[in-house]
Amino acid sequence: MKNKKPTREFCCTESVPAYAADEFCIPEDCCPDKLETLKYPSATSCLPPDETEELEARINAANELLLDLGLSEERRNELRREEARRESFNGLIGQNVSVGLDFGETQNRNVQGRVHLSGRNFSILRRKGKQILIPHLQVCSINLQNRFAVPEEKPHLTDIEPCLRRAIALNFGQVVSQSPHLIHIFFGLTLRIYLQAFLIDKKISIFTAEQEIAARLQKVMEDSLLVEINESLQNIPLTDIVFITTKDQ
Incomplete structure (x- = not known):
């Protein structure tokens, strides 16, 4: 009985040189010769x-x-209103902004940061190692902080590394589910999806019109968040949330 040849280990950088005209990260000698067939x-x-x-x-x-x-x-x-805010944040990706938020009839409050992502109904700012999640319906104003700002190019998939293109094609669910940007490109990212996918069992700070709540996120429901505060569980309605902060992911 003949011994089987050892399986060739896949390694993109060794198989395909950086200068090679290969847009799909295909290992050399990995695939059989193509059979000429009619295509309709x-x-x-x-x-x-x-x-x-x-x-x-x-x-x-x-x-x-x-x-x-x-x-x-x-x-x-x-x-x-959500669509208008989304378009505004889309044009400010990568820019420093000051966002006025609705804290009720008596007061407004500004938060500042660099626009990282603009989802369907919320946007993410980054500032000093923290993420600020802002529901679009809570936004009163958006002011650019840079004096001279050039909008950052929007994310797209036409010019990506071959190995990422191959990974998306062959392991779509696993790869896309790990990236908020890819989820947003393919499906559109909402606040509930982001919280469910990336912040379960993470410490967050929830700001409402009345108070700031430091808690650990336990569950995301249709219209509320279930959080743990000092070993007790509490429901926070999504409509009460003005913004959320957490450590940068």
Whole structure:
């Protein structure tokens, strides 16, 4: 009985030199020769391209109409405010800002930091080793602190390292779930998803209009957070939270 040859260990940097024209981090001598086969493109629709484009536009318009009909006027206004804040923070990624927050009728408060990420309904600032999580509906104003600011390029996947491209393709769930930026690119990142994915069992400080709460996050629910405070559990409604701070991840 012949001994099996030892399995070749995968090592990207040794297999593919940095100067090689390889955009997918493919190890040398790893794949069998390709067999020449006929290839047929798969149509996305039985309609001609112009009719398909018109049909998709009608479907999108109908979906938007159904969404408007199903939402209250108050919720529609909230969505518009969230979208406006999201676009504002998107244009300030990498910049130092001062954000005015709504602490009720009697007072407002400013927090400062560098814009790290703008999710669907919240943004993350970084300052002195801390992260500041700000729900967009709590934002009253955003003021740029840099005198001359050049917006940072938005994250994209067209110019990434070959090994990261390969990892995303072959281990999508494992790779994407470890990165807030990748989650946001592929799915859109909400405050609840971020808290659930990255801050469970972590120490956080929750700021409401009445108080600051130092706690350990235990569970993220539909409309509240379950936190541990001095060995006792307490529910904090998400609508009461003005912002959250935690150690930089």
